Amino acid sequence: MxxxxxxxxxxxxxxxxxxxxxxxxxxxxxxxxxxxxxxxxxxxxxxxxxxxxxxxxxxxxxxxxxxxxxxxxxxxxxxxxxxxxxxxxxxxxxxxxxNDIGLFFRSLAADGFHRFESPPRVIAVTGSNGKSTTSALIHHLLTESGRESQLAGNIGRGVLDIDPPGDGGIVVLELSSYQTDLARSLTPDVAVFTNLTPDHLDRHGGQGGYFAAKRRLFAEGGPDRAVVGVDEPEGRFLANQLVEAPEDDRLIRISVERKLSGPGWSVAARKGFLSEWRKNRQIASIDLREMKGLPGAHNHQNACAAYAAVRGLGLGPREIEPALKTFTGLPHRSQLVAEIGGVRFVNDSKATNADSAAKALAAFTNIRWIAGGLGKDGGIGAAAEYLGHVTKAYLIGHSARDFALQMDGTEHEICTDMATAVARAAADAQPGDTVLLAPAAASFDQYPDFERRGEDFAACVRRLAG
CATH class of the missing domain: 3.40.50.720 (NAD(P)-binding Rossmann-like Domain)
Structure with missing residues (x-):
């Protein structure tokens, strides 16, 4: 404690x-x-x-x-x-x-820290999508390399329930906009911004307020090093605000959509390969394509963010690559539940908005898509561009009929509940297909949380397997 x-x-x-x-x-x-x-x-x-x-x-x-x-x-x-x-x-x-995050930062330093050879450090991760996977992956990379690491915040334990970190210990925090918005003290050593897409807009008075809540992690505490996703305008603006010159390597830019260049420090993933560049020179390259715990471009972005964060603490590429290969992913986030008769069943119940569902759809082809729940403004919105990956949609929950109106010619069926959707998708699926739960909606119409929804999907799949 x-x-x-x-x-x-x-x-x-x-x-x-x-x-x-x-x-x-x-x-x-x-x-x-x-x-x-x-x-x-x-x-x-x-x-x-x-x-x-x-x-x-x-x-x-x-x-x-x-x-x-x-x-x-x-x-x-x-x-x-x-x-x-x-x-x-x-x-x-x-x-x-x-809030508890503010209390944590004002209270972390203990009297004995001055006797440590290496003072404990904090990595804090925020953004719209990928925070949990990025935080868990950073923790995994650190522990696999023999560093003391604790995972807390929006994932793992409450921040004040962790053990006081020891000599060289590292605390990895996942922080939501609700947490960064109110905390009176925010002083991470490394701050990570994954991306920004519309979410929680009523709570923050619009997109500008939502971005401002995330930005506080960087503006209030002045981290020693910042890792910033620059695939959206807000990320590019934030990165620009943090540097004194193009070669300022206190900032590491990350991307999965563009080639990053210049004299600064960057990590990007294109066509499945992660590349690190510094001072106009390539430092490392890692093939992410066969890493089963990191499927799709959205997970490659998470890999870039985690890689950059631990590189900022001094880990080398040769330490990081084997640890990336042993990461198995998180429950309810592109989680492979089973493979039955050549059909994969993937649980991405954490895809509670259209943008995160789009990232899941982009990672697979020949998809039997289970979607629906308590829809958000815009419905399937950002996911619509990946309907070409969908063979058929199976719609559940409160927004099933609203989603059906947005399917734009994609074959679909209103199934209402999870058991029906899984059974119908499994009956229709052919070898090579993926039955994907990526709801693009909140769970609260039928489940207390997205975890329970994902567990129900997994239980339905297990019943299929006998």
Whole structure:
């Protein structure tokens, strides 16, 4: 556990008692603060009370008296589309807001760090798509090369629940826009920006606010090194803002869409080959095409980001390449569930928007596409350009009929539920086909989360296999 510094003897309210809120409460208590916990859900309050945490009813008139800070969980809005009522009350009372990520960065350095031969470092990864795979891949590359590494944030453990890093230890954080938007302290040693596509726009007041939330990771803390995807205008703008001159190698640009050149440092993947260039000279080349844990251009982008991040910490290409080959991928992200009669069944339930579904569709051909759920603005939108890869679509969930109207001549069938969709796709599939779950929609119409949706798909596939 990381004890939270700076609040010893002070009262701190923790709002939202999911994983991050409970972690924050424990970290505050370990640092000598008095955490006061609240959640509008009775079951969450009961679970916190069972852990010995103090509940604090925020509806009471005196609720904010003597409170030093309000720690807000990521799912709770603080500005757009409108502030949560308790957040609004805190701001009215002049109580500063923060979150567990801000507490982590202000508290990570310990008294014993000065005795370490190599101080611990933090790699923080943000972006719209690929954050989880990139973070997990960085962690994998580090551990395979013998470095001490811990994975936390939006993936793995709560940031304050990790062990204090040891000599040369590295903490890899996946950070969402909800987390970077509010954290009062953001000081990673290496910051990674994968890409930017429209998402969470209501929460950030539009695309500009969404980008601004991501940009804070680079603007607030001034990382020693930045890895930036430059395939979108926002990434190119961010990269431009971070350098003092074209040869400034504090920045590593990454791309899977363009050839990168110039005197700076870059990593790009084209036609399945990752290439590193520095000072107009090629440093390394790695063939990604047969790496089963990294299929498709979107995973090649993740590989570029992870490769660049660990290169920025001093790992060599000869260490990185064999570790890339042993990466098996993450559950629910282009995960090969089974191969039955020459037909692959791939679970990409994490494709909760059209852009991430497009990346999954681009990675395969002869696709039997299972899509649908609680659709987002624009429907299948960005995925439409890859409908040529789709032999037939099998549509489920709340948005099945809306998606059907956007199929643009692609054969499709409304199946409503997962079991029906898997059964129909499997019956139609021929050897060489891929049955792909890439919903392009949220899961909340039929499942509590995308993980449960992916697990249901996998269970349906296992029943096919007998």
């Amino acid at each position: 990381i004890p939270v510094l700076g609040f010893a003897g002070r009262r701190v309210v923790v709002l939202g008692l999911g994983r991050s809120g409970l972690s924050a409460a424990r970290g505050l208590s370990a640092g000598g603060a008095e955490p006061l916990c609240w959640d509008d859900r009775p079951e969450a309050r009961e679970a916190a009370a069972e852990q010995g945490l103090t509940l604090h009813d925020l509806s009471r008139r005196e609720a904010w008296e003597g409170v030093a800070s309000l720690i807000v969980s990521p799912g709770i809005p603080h500005l757009y589309p409108r502030p949560n009522r308790w957040v609004a009350d805190a701001m009215e009372a002049g109580v500063p807001l923060d």
